[in-house]
Every structure is written in C-alpha cells, then in structure tokens.
Amino acid sequence: MSKKVFLITGGSSGIGLAAGEALANEGHHVISMSRSMEKVERAIKEQPELNGKLDFITADVSKREDIEKVHRYIDEKFGVLYGIVNSAGVIAVGSLETVGIEDWQQMMDVNLTGPFMLVKTMLPLLRKANGASIVNISSIAGLRPGTSIAYSVSKAGLDMLTRFLAGDLGPYNIRVNSVNPGLVRTNIHFDNNIVQTKEQYEEMVEKARLRHPLRRIGRTDDIASIIRFLMSDESSWISGAIIPVDGGVTQENNFIPRKD
Numbered sequence: 001m002s003k004k005v006f007l008i009t010g011g012s013s014g015i016g017l018a019a020g021e022a023l024a025n026e027g028h029h030v031i032s033m034s035r036s037m038e039k040v041e042r043a044i045k046e047q048p049e050l051n052g053k054l055d056f057i058t059a060d061v062s063k064r065e066d067i068e069k070v071h072r073y074i075d076e077k078f079g080v081l082y083g084i085v086n087s088a089g090v091i092a093v094g095s096l097e098t099v100g101i102e103d104w105q106q107m108m109d110v111n112l113t114g115p116f117m118l119v120k121t122m123l124p125l126l127r128k129a130n131g132a133s134i135v136n137i138s139s140i141a142g143l144r145p146g147t148s149i150a151y152s153v154s155k156a157g158l159d160m161l162t163r164f165l166a167g168d169l170g171p172y173n174i175r176v177n178s179v180n181p182g183l184v185r186t187n188i189h190f191d192n193n194i195v196q197t198k199e200q201y202e203e204m205v206e207k208a209r210l211r212h213p214l215r216r217i218g219r220t221d222d223i224a225s226i227i228r229f230l231m232s233d234e235s236s237w238i239s240g241a242i243i244p245v246d247g248g249v250t251q252e253n254n255f256i257p258r259k260d
Helices: 014-025 037-046 064-077 101-129 149-172 198-211 220-231
Strands: 005-009 029-034 055-058 083-086 133-137 175-181 242-245
Touching: 005 014, 005 064, 005 101, 014 029, 014 083, 014 220, 029 037, 029 064, 037 055, 064 101, 083 101, 083 220, 101 133, 101 149, 133 149, 133 220, 149 175, 149 242, 175 220, 220 242
Parallel strands: 005 029, 005 083, 029 055, 083 133, 133 175, 175 242
Antiparallel strands: none
C-alpha cells in the first residue's frame, strides 16, 4: 500500500491498538481515537515504541461534537481520509430482566450510533480518497445471542449497517466490511467490570478455550491481520462481507464428535 491516512476508534487498547500498530508499521499515518487519556497513557507505558508512531487524539465516538472535532483536525491537516476502523466498543452482561436502561443506551450509543455518526461525518473526506475502506469491528455475538442482550443487538445492528453502507457507498468506491471476532485476549472485560481479578479472567478464558475447535482464544494480531487486509488494495473487490474470525467457535455443535 502507498502511504495513506486512517482513523481508528477505540485505538488505545485491544484490537484497535493492534490494528493501528499494524497499519503504522506499513508506513501509514494512523489517527488513533480514544475517549480516555488514561488508556492512551497506559498504551504508551506498556508499549513505549508507540509514542510518535500513532497519532493519538482524545474523542468520544458517541458525542457528535467530538466527532466533528476530529473531522476538522483531519480536514485541516490532510484533507482526505482513506479508511476507518470502527473498533470502539463497550459491553455489559445482562438479559432483558437484568440489563439497565442506561447500559442498553450506552452500548447502542457507542457500538452502533457512534459508527453511523462517524461515517456520516467523515463521508466527504472518504469520498476524496477514491477507494476508501471502512471496517466495522463487530462480534460473533451479533451472529448468535451472547451473554449480553444489548451487546448482541448492537453488534447485529452494526452488521446490518455494514451491509447497508456497502450498497449505499459502493458507487463512491468506498468498501464496507465487518470483522466478527470471538473471544480475544484484551482489557475489555476488565475495563467494563465484567471481571475484577486475573483469576476470574483466566477461568473465563479456559472455559471459552474449550469451546473453540482450534482450542485457543484469539490474539489481537489475529484480528489486526484481517483488518490490515481489508484496508489494503488486496481486498479491492470485497464489500458487504461479514467475516467471523473466531477459531471456529461459531461452528461449535454438540453433534460433532469431540476429540477430548
């Protein structure tokens, strides 16, 4: 790929951070958007080599004024945007009877409305690229119900947004795809208080590992590699795809004889 300008939300941790690093390592200018300066500082402390490699900017994808601030920054400095990775996400476990209205609204705001507002606001810059790519980081929870009604519904909505935008923006030579990870080792469960201790997390991971046919959970670079591909010209005829990257867990079936 020739040097391009990309925007990644949720870019200071987990999948977003790994994707940003992968694209920056190819020589691209990556604007890494995060609502938390604390997470930015944590990322730089844990990976000092990222300081200066990624262009960190603090903004909340669920706030229209923050998105407009980022738009002004990109427009004034570059005048064009070659791609967006919508990686920002929040999760809270809960069924209909247990999930709070506030949690439901926050997950819709960040996981679904945020990507919609971001793409809508950045569209003039994306059109100038004449070949932009948008990758939405969804989840296998959008393909089948997970442990959170709100998270599953928000990700299913994100997949439909992907499909709609692929048709809607295709005439502008803008491609739109979803990547749907299974369980990936990141800080999301700690940051959203799903688990409080390392022991709880490792117990959750071990249970999940055994459900995966490949017998491991995901690494952030497993997801970053498919994102890199979808942002590149190598995938120039792929749009509207919903791609599970999940170690085969969506194929889990009790009728398939187990090997252990």
